[in-house]
Amino acid sequence: MKAKIYITLKNGIHDPQGRAIQQSLQTLGFEGVQDVRMGKFLEVDLQEMKKDSAEKTINTMCQKLLANTVIEDFRYEIIEN
Amino acid sequence: MKAKIYITLKNGIHDPQGRAIQQSLQTLGFEGVQDVRMGKFLEVDLQEMKKDSAEKTINTMCQKLLANTVIEDFRYEIIEN
Amino acid sequence: MPSTTITPQLIQQHGLSEDEYQKILTHLGREPNLTELGVFSVMWSEHCSYKSSRVHLKRFPTEGPQVVQGPGENAGAVDIGDGFAAVFKMESHNHPSFIEPFQGAATGVGGILRDIFTMGARPIALLNSLRFGELDSPQNTHLLKGVVSGISWYGNCIGVPTIGGEITFNDIYSKNPLVNVFCLGIVKKDRLLRGLAKGVGNQVLYIGAKTGRDGIHGATMASDSFDDASEKKRPNVQVGDPFLEKLLLEACLEFLEQDLLVGIQDMGAAGLTSSSCEMASRSGTGIELDVGKVPRREHNMTPYEILLSESQERMLLVAQPGKEQAVLAVCQKWGIDAAVVGKVTDDGMLRIREGDQIVAEIPADAIAEGAPRYERPSAPPQYQEVLQALNLDALPDLTDGTDALLQLLASPTIASKRWVYQQYDYMVGTNTVVCPGSDAAVVRIKGTGKALAMTTDGNSRYCLLNPYMGGSLAVAEAARNLVCSGGKPLGVTDCLNFGNPERPDIMWQFIMAVEGIADACRSFEVPVVSGNVSLYNETNGLSIYPTPIIGMVGVIEREEDITTQWFKESGDTILLVGENKEDLGGTEFLKVMHSREQGMPPWLDLEQEKSIQACILTLIKKGWIQSAHDCSEGGLLVTLAECCLTHPSAPLGATITLSQERLRLDALLFGESPSRIVISVKTKDLDSVRACIQDMGGKVPMSLLGQVTATDQIDVTVQKDQGQPPCQMVWPVKDLADQWYNSLPSQLKMKDSP
Amino acid sequence: MGQSSHLIWHQETSVQGMDAILLPGGFSYGDYLRTGSIARFSPIMEAVIQFANQGGLVLGICNGFQILLETGLLPGAMLRNTELSFICKETYIRVENANTPFTKSCEVGKVLKLPIAHADGNYFTNPVDLSALQANAQIVFRYCDRDGIVTPSSNPNGSIDNIAGIQNAQGNVLGLMPHPERCAEPIFSNQDGRLIFESMLTSLIGQIPLPAK
Numbered sequence A, B: 001m002k003a004k005i006y007i008t009l010k011n012g013i014h015d016p017q018g019r020a021i022q023q024s025l026q027t028l029g030f031e032g033v034q035d036v037r038m039g040k041f042l043e044v045d046l047q048e049m050k051k052d053s054a055e056k057t058i059n060t061m062c063q064k065l066l067a068n069t070v071i072e073d074f075r076y077e078i079i080e081n
Numbered sequence C: 001m002p003s004t005t006i007t008p009q010l011i012q013q014h015g016l017s018e019d020e021y022q023k024i025l026t027h028l029g030r031e032p033n034l035t036e037l038g039v040f041s042v043m044w045s046e047h048c049s050y051k052s053s054r055v056h057l058k059r060f061p062t063e064g065p066q067v068v069q070g071p072g073e074n075a076g077a078v079d080i081g082d083g084f085a086a087v088f089k090m091e092s093h094n095h096p097s098f099i100e101p102f103q104g105a106a107t108g109v110g111g112i113l114r115d116i117f118t119m120g121a122r123p124i125a126l127l128n129s130l131r132f133g134e135l136d137s138p139q140n141t142h143l144l145k146g147v148v149s150g151i152s153w154y155g156n157c158i159g160v161p162t163i164g165g166e167i168t169f170n171d172i173y174s175k176n177p178l179v180n181v182f183c184l185g186i187v188k189k190d191r192l193l194r195g196l197a198k199g200v201g202n203q204v205l206y207i208g209a210k211t212g213r214d215g216i217h218g219a220t221m222a223s224d225s226f227d228d229a230s231e232k233k234r235p236n237v238q239v240g241d242p243f244l245e246k247l248l249l250e251a252c253l254e255f256l257e258q259d260l261l262v263g264i265q266d267m268g269a270a271g272l273t274s275s276s277c278e279m280a281s282r283s284g285t286g287i288e289l290d291v292g293k294v295p296r297r298e299h300n301m302t303p304y305e306i307l308l309s310e311s312q313e314r315m316l317l318v319a320q321p322g323k324e325q326a327v328l329a330v331c332q333k334w335g336i337d338a339a340v341v342g343k344v345t346d347d348g349m350l351r352i353r354e355g356d357q358i359v360a361e362i363p364a365d366a367i368a369e370g371a372p373r374y375e376r377p378s379a380p381p382q383y384q385e386v387l388q389a390l391n392l393d394a395l396p397d398l399t400d401g402t403d404a405l406l407q408l409l410a411s412p413t414i415a416s417k418r419w420v421y422q423q424y425d426y427m428v429g430t431n432t433v434v435c436p437g438s439d440a441a442v443v444r445i446k447g448t449g450k451a452l453a454m455t456t457d458g459n460s461r462y463c464l465l466n467p468y469m470g471g472s473l474a475v476a477e478a479a480r481n482l483v484c485s486g487g488k489p490l491g492v493t494d495c496l497n498f499g500n501p502e503r504p505d506i507m508w509q510f511i512m513a514v515e516g517i518a519d520a521c522r523s524f525e526v527p528v529v530s531g532n533v534s535l536y537n538e539t540n541g542l543s544i545y546p547t548p549i550i551g552m553v554g555v556i557e558r559e560e561d562i563t564t565q566w567f568k569e570s571g572d573t574i575l576l577v578g579e580n581k582e583d584l585g586g587t588e589f590l591k592v593m594h595s596r597e598q599g600m601p602p603w604l605d606l607e608q609e610k611s612i613q614a615c616i617l618t619l620i621k622k623g624w625i626q627s628a629h630d631c632s633e634g635g636l637l638v639t640l641a642e643c644c645l646t647h648p649s650a651p652l653g654a655t656i657t658l659s660q661e662r663l664r665l666d667a668l669l670f671g672e673s674p675s676r677i678v679i680s681v682k683t684k685d686l687d688s689v690r691a692c693i694q695d696m697g698g699k700v701p702m703s704l705l706g707q708v709t710a711t712d713q714i715d716v717t718v719q720k721d722q723g724q725p726p727c728q729m730v731w732p733v734k735d736l737a738d739q740w741y742n743s744l745p746s747q748l749k750m751k752d753s754p
Numbered sequence D: 001m002g003q004s005s006h007l008i009w010h011q012e013t014s015v016q017g018m019d020a021i022l023l024p025g026g027f028s029y030g031d032y033l034r035t036g037s038i039a040r041f042s043p044i045m046e047a048v049i050q051f052a053n054q055g056g057l058v059l060g061i062c063n064g065f066q067i068l069l070e071t072g073l074l075p076g077a078m079l080r081n082t083e084l085s086f087i088c089k090e091t092y093i094r095v096e097n098a099n100t101p102f103t104k105s106c107e108v109g110k111v112l113k114l115p116i117a118h119a120d121g122n123y124f125t126n127p128v129d130l131s132a133l134q135a136n137a138q139i140v141f142r143y144c145d146r147d148g149i150v151t152p153s154s155n156p157n158g159s160i161d162n163i164a165g166i167q168n169a170q171g172n173v174l175g176l177m178p179h180p181e182r183c184a185e186p187i188f189s190n191q192d193g194r195l196i197f198e199s200m201l202t203s204l205i206g207q208i209p210l211p212a213k
């Protein structure tokens, strides 16, 4: 099975990369881009297990390693085959 | 309105970060993590427009700036308010 | 063997000519299968076989008492004393960097690092030499930014300092940017490793990254010119993994320490194929490999793909039976994949199996040494005379150089490259004694009291106008840069970037440039110990300017001899060693102020150049030189400005008096006569310096320029020929600094692009 | 500086016998995922955390600082530099607290010239933690100009409150982005970095080591 994990900077935290992208988009002539936030997107292939234990596993992975909860939020989806 | 953009490495392209994360998860005792692929996740705030022109705009942004189409694929969703 | 019929189309797709295919038939005594055709195709590509260049490269002097390893191995090596050798080489990654600038440049750095540590040397310095189109096009700024961040990422991450290089801009490179990377490492002289597959029965091991379908046919691509369609048929781009390479590096040095290997070779272009063929061919042995044992990243890879993959960060090793366990243990310690994939045989064959089945069988020598060699036709281009013709009388001379200096300092080719090197960790390892921003970079060799100076140089406009002279001038400038830093030149590596060798005019440029380099190297007694050739730098029929780049390494015997280019103290006397001549042809001044790239390049007098360099080294060793900076692009005024501006913390001013002596004013101020060095000395030492120079038998012209001042301006007075009023120019140092330091960043910001 | 040092392999699990621990710069694990995030779980780190909790001196430089943040020994996190790219250059930092084992040999207001070399040195922490850092004098170094004035333009990476280095509440763990070890020898004209190591030595053995020859 698979998990898709989305890691984003917490609200209110300045995002230098997002800002730079927004500016470049403006320079390139894309108008009306009000904000860009940049995050990470991870796809994890897991061995088969119960969905709720997969959720638990992924949650712990995010807490421990994948996200830095001082600055980041995470969200995930489990996809069963 | 908002667009969520997912940028991933093309199939077959080596993903050193994914590999390092996978190994680290293993060392941390998460068993059965068969593969990790690392990508980007962008949230773009757009001024209101028709959904199909938003789609076109986002597509062009990805082609031109956001994704490196030589090695990356992209996917997006438009979210209307 | 799975049989695919070898059709003429297939042969053509593999970039092989009809003649070459006939040669394959002779070597094999039968038709090749598809896998074998693939092997020949990459190994006989220009990139791997040097088929157009090899006969000419023989002209380079490659011997000398200091040479520990000449051309032919992964890198060359020179003796630097104390039992150490410096191992160095330069390589191009032009085509991949055009397709994907970040990864292309990054993997270029990865490749050159492997060339060095396969020799058992610990890499301690990286340099890079870059060519881009002008920065008014978003595509060019995009390429520049991508390449610089790719180099920065890989080098910084692996922890080898990038301490210097050069960049110039010209629209001729818009569709063919050049990315040449240089690496230097240090090894105990008697521990140098080589790419040998000696000892029948020895084990062949594969270590490093798993093999994927990356860059299959990268080598043939690098040997093909571009057209608009090639952007579409983008090959699989290789992605670098500097962290893995760091592990590989440490593992390889540990093999050396434990004396575990017979031979080692990195898998660069043409991957597993070229590494195994070259090792076997060098040793007169054969190699048998089982592709089934090669660690793979992707499913269902065919032997063809496994053999030709250019996945990065991989090495092939040969170890005696019994030592493979120790090798595997080291790999395990560093967490890298490793597998025994074959053995050394006595029959001279490269034999590839997949399990029990033989999928390819070729005499190793046929692929490596037996590659075609061409003496391609050459002839000077018809446009050569037009290029060289420059009627100075039709160009109005300057009456004042104030504005021209400001414009030249802002020309991206001359402007400070701080925007670039600030992205490189040029200090990691705490050995960099002279950071980027002086004539040559200097790293100390801990524990020896010595240091090494290194530089890369090349002026392609000179080479366009006169490739022989351009080649010689590049060598002279490199040597001069080392000498200005206190170094005695020891050896050269080169990277020869040219257009399509099937065109006689390009071949002529190539041959002339090689001769120019060879003659200069011979004259300076600095042998060429390694190098690289990149041909087919051509897009839509337009070739780049001939661009040979010289990388040169010198030794500084004592720390106190390390010299930098910036003025040190107000009150010091400024001298010019060398002569101002009317050398306006091919200058940056002509390009920037008159939009011309024309004329004969500056004339180089090798004997005078040598005397001047010897003189500077002597003065440095006597301890009399406060600063030394050679005159190159932009001429005398630019050099003086740089001497004032580049002090890392406290820029100084200067008061200068020049006399025009029948020269045009523009030639005096901005001409690019070689063999000129601006030095500053303590005024109390002036007499000794004079006397010492006179003792050199009058071969070294020297003139007084003026004084370093604590004011914040540069004053230049030009005494005109009789009767005319002098020309007076004044620049606030701050204005010059603004132009020079901010030119690149401001051009890059304004034209921001993907 | 005349002291013996010992490299500890990341797979080891004990730091016994050490007087101080230095986490150096570098790109541990390529800085993949986040700077310092993977190294934080190296087996040795348990022992380092314990050593720190028992009051041992721990100095984290650059990537070492980033690792200390990931372990939670120091509060906050690193964001990408505002200019996004890697920056290698000299900076000036002002000693804000001279009463620490790492700055004993300086005075408050002393300006040190130290190089930085990083892409992620934009220090961030939430307002509550920031106030605590300020209140407890845990901000040890701030980026400043040559004259010691803390200005926005002397901030090379966007770091909150111009922070270049912080210590923990107990004052035995310090993290800083600039590299003192790159300017601590006579061959480099600048030796400001020595002051930090001298301070550490003074607090450990109570005497100022002889200047280098």
Ligand SMILES: Nc1ncnc2c1ncn2[C@@H]1O[C@H](COP(=O)(O)OP(=O)(O)O)[C@@H](O)[C@H]1O
Pocket (backbone or CB within 6 Å): C127, C128, C129, C130, C162, C163, C164, C165, C166, C167, C414, C417, C420, C421, C435, C436, C437, C438, C439, C440, C441, C456, C457, C481, C632, C633
């Ligand atoms: N691509 C680059 N990477 C690193 N340093 C560079 C690069 N380009 C230029 N530099 C540095 O900028 C300084 C000036 O370069 P350049 O004008 O080419 O010097 P020179 O004319 O003496 O050869 C040198 O110290 C050089 O190493």
Ligand SMILES: [Mg+2]
Pocket (backbone or CB within 6 Å): C438, C439, C481, C629, C630, C631, C632
């Ligand atoms: Mg120079």
